[in-house]
Amino acid sequence: MADDAPVPLATSDQMQQGQFADLVRDYSSDALDQLMIEATRECEGTCGRRLAPFTQLPESHRAEGIDPDEYADSSNLPMDIQGTLGRSYADSLGASSLVRHVWLNETAPRYADLWSYDNLNVSLVRSYGGTETVTAGQLLSTDSDTGHVFFQLGLYLPIGTNIRITYDGGYKTIPADLVRACKLVAAVNALAEIDPAGAQFGHDPGALSDRAEKILANYQRG
Structure with missing residues (x-):
């Protein structure tokens, strides 16, 4: 060891x-x-x-529900063309049962400008079987001050999915x-x-x- x-x-x-x-x-x-x-x-x-600073810290999260404002029936929300396309794809999968957010356990309690995340790897294990690796392009952001990981609309991530994450982080300075x-x-x-x-x-x-x-x-x- x-x-x-x-x-x-x-x-x-x-x-x-x-x-x-x-x-x-x-x-x-x-x-x-x-x-x-x-x-x-x-x-x-x-x-x-x-x-x-740490490397390849493992975490597991259970996918929870999305914000009500992001449900498919929120037709009055203003959206740009990219968002419209993403929502159309999500609608075809059933957007009301999809997840867009997860929060990492380790975040910057202070001085978020001195903290950074690297090498974020996300795997999805769905309850009915099957796994998927999330690519960097399917993650909209990872915020140092909250640990918020924001998944792109349209990713097939049903509620109850086991989200397995490894990542580097900590105070680089x-x-x-x-x-x-x-x-x-x-x-x-x-x-x-x-x-x-x-x-x-x-x-x-x-x-x-x-x-x-x-x-x-x-x-x-x-």
């Missing part, structure tokens, strides 16, 4: 700079890298979500406050290993934990 090796929210080099350099001066390179990985996972655990939180958590862990009483280095583990929790509160699921 491969080791858990995420891109850390704060790097070993960042930890060796500033007020916590004294805590990690005797760590080997590998040990310090592992400390930052553990701190990253603790930050994500506190927030209940993924924050560091780590927000500065998350870097700080990761360093704080790493410092607490280092103190627990080398100075449990907090006397040698003059750092208060409780105060450091409180600062980290205040930062991470902004990234927790609502």
Whole structure:
């Protein structure tokens, strides 16, 4: 089994700079890298979500109903020619039982401009049998701030379909406050290993934990 090796929210080099350099001066390179990985996972655990960049995360969703305004009998809705063609195709399949939306579990809680999705792969497993791979052209958008995946009208995606998704995502640029939180958590862990009483280095583990929790509160699921 491969080791858990995420891109850390704060790097070993960042930890060796500033007020916590004294805590990690005797760590080997590998040990310090592992400390930052553990701190990253603790930050994500506190927030209940993924924050560091990840690859090919698997998810499964049950297809739910569409918005009533998108039903086939909404003939008064203004539409461009592309939308009209798409609706005509959907009408032939039965648009009132088709699905256009799904929401990914992992989204940007803040700073959506620093978050990105890549390599989104979608497979549909229908209840009566048969599977289909959704092409990129059948996805209208994937929104970083909500995780909303918008399927093109006309895709045959009945309610109850099992939607299996894998995707890359996370903060490609780590927000500065998350870097700080990761360093704080790493410092607490280092103190627990080398100075449990907090006397040698003059750092208060409780105060450091409180600062980290205040930062991470902004990234927790609502």
